[in-house]
Amino acid sequence: MSKIDLPKLVTALFTFKGTNNDELCFRKGDVITITQTDDGGWWEGTLNDKTGWFPSNYVKECRSPDSSTKSSPEKTSQESPIHQRLNRDIVLKDFLESERANVAELQGLVNNFLQPLELTNVLKKEEYKQLMNNILDVLDTHQRLLNNLETTVIQGPDARVGHLFLSLAPRLKAIHINYCNGHPQTVAIMDKYRDELNDFMERSGAVTPGILVLTTGLSKPFRRLEKYAAMLQELERHTEKNHFDRGDTQRSVSVYRDIAEKCTYARKQRELALQILTSGIKNWEGEDLSTLGEILHVGPVVLAIGADRRDRYFVLFPMTLLVLSTSHRMSSFVYEGKLPLTGIDIIPMDDTDDIKNAFEINGPMIESIIVICSNREERQNWIDYLKQDQSSSSSSSSGIRRSPTTISHTSNQSNGKIHQLAQECSLSPKNKIPWSVASLRPAAPIYNLKIDGKTDVTDSSRTTRNPNERQFEDDAIILKVIEGYCMTVNARFTVNPEFTDDTTCKGKNMDSCDINRGLPENVEALKTQVMDLQSQMIQLTRQLEEEKQSRLQLTGTVDMLVKRRFNGIDGLVP
Missing domain, CATH: 2.30.30.40 (SH3 Domains)
Incomplete structure (x- = not known):
């Protein structure tokens, strides 16, 4: 053309x-x-x-x-073809100059401030990495865009700028979404070291206040991305109706508008997730939120309970779905309940006059929950995230269930650990010899042992002791043996009954969800809990009887060893 x-x-x-x-x-x-x-x-x-x-x-x-x-x-059109082409050339030149200025600003930020910052002690290595984010990838992508744009504009009226932006859209989208995901953490680092970074920026030549220069520069990538749709739309307005790039230019407008919206959505997601992790949650009494893992998805939903509608926030962790509400002043989040991802079903629902863009969550331990999303895309996002997370959590939990076997095996070796503890109490640390009854005898200040574990009576020197001193030492040895046994027993009671914690968590999850139940449902739930408690009591009773038998055996063994030791000492003392 x-x-x-x-x-x-x-x-x-x-x-x-x-x-x-x-x-x-x-x-x-x-x-x-x-x-x-x-x-x-x-x-x-x-x-x-x-x-x-x-x-x-x-x-x-x-x-x-x-x-x-x-x-x-x-x-x-009110414009003649000649005027349209002249105006299009002007728009292209402005487009090119603004992109050059954008690349120059990013390059100056990296060269003059961010790279020298690494050589200082203002930030730790990990914090500096979070501050940088992937801005080097952003700079490289925009530099490539600028080079291609310069080559395209040289072609004059035949320049296919719309086609160029469509071809680079996937790369720009991936880079900027990644940048927007990490930007809230960057802001947190700047807030934490505001004074130090402000001093560094001003010493490096930034105008006062220096922290504002850094903040503006690090927000430049997504602010620039938001302008592309309007700039392409202006280019389309001055493109002739029969220009072969008009279709690509028009399509690129909607593509880059969609990219900007997705990047904004991703940035707000991470900001909300960071706020939840750092600000705390009212009525939360469990472990620290960081122990639940990384927040995979978060957003507002509406829970439908009959005709009632309740605004909630879903926070998805690798193995848990947290349900939150907001305080009356919208100043903080309030804990409402949590659901384990194992054992629940996610079912999409057809739109009706009353409920649209909804899906259902049900399972054996919870009443059915109807979740209403703001739009169809958000509903599909939640379904995909929940199902994907379900599969990963199921594979993880299958590995966890195998742990009680190892724990039980460890518990059955408690007697061996007691013998080892008694050996360590009575023998020299340098001589690892088998335990024997003589090991319970009190050691003299110089106590030589041979390889076979017998004492050399002729070379040893003993000091005379009164009966009270020997009695105290005897009691101390017995006490150490009993303490070692009790520590092992406590470990068994603490770790082995894993099903107790699991069932308790399920009961808490079932009770903590903010869902009104009728009397029949509550009765059935209570019956289930009573049956679980009965089974737990039976197993705990059986374990208690086993521990009683073990304790009686240990008591008999210790009494027998003490009697033998006293008999041996009486024979040796003149």
């Missing part, structure tokens, strides 16, 4: 309703301006300032349009 050509016009023979957003809809008799013709049977054209694709056999060419031809409802 190096010279001004007359636009090619076609008349619609049939009505066409496009199914995709890049297809053109028209009625029979509409006059369409052709922008591209493809050998595959699809042409691209403009009607009513909308450009899209349509089947070529739905139209016929208008060889000499006159007043007898049915006029198209589209408005006649």
